[in-house]
Amino acid sequence: MVVDTLVAAFGLVGTVALFAVARWDASRVEFSRPLLWAAIVAAPFAVGIGLYLFVPAAPMTGVIMTANTGIVLYGFEREVTIEDDEPADPGELPHE
Numbered sequence: 001m002v003v004d005t006l007v008a009a010f011g012l013v014g015t016v017a018l019f020a021v022a023r024w025d026a027s028r029v030e031f032s033r034p035l036l037w038a039a040i041v042a043a044p045f046a047v048g049i050g051l052y053l054f055v056p057a058a059p060m061t062g063v064i065m066t067a068n069t070g071i072v073l074y075g076f077e078r079e080v081t082i083e084d085d086e087p088a089d090p091g092e093l094p095h096e
Helices: 002-029 033-055 060-082
Strands: none
Touching: 002 033, 002 060, 033 060
16 A cells, blocks of 8 residues: 555656656757647656556556657657758768
8 A cells, every 4th residue: 555655656746757857858859849748758657657556457568668658759759850861971970
């Protein structure tokens, strides 16, 4: 019971923190809809915490995958947004 309370508190604080950081970073990188991206990052994390707390039959791998989905999608989109449009030069590493 104490563990569930700690997980719920961590989930609430983590969800709010993920939302705030994703919104700040999306605004900084100039995404077109920073609030939407913040929700895309925070909502799957909250769902993952909810699965852990309220669905005891849910496999832990599924809970972890669900909680990480928004963060991974944001990371992919961020990488595509900030990459250079210039083609790579053969024989050189990127960002040299």
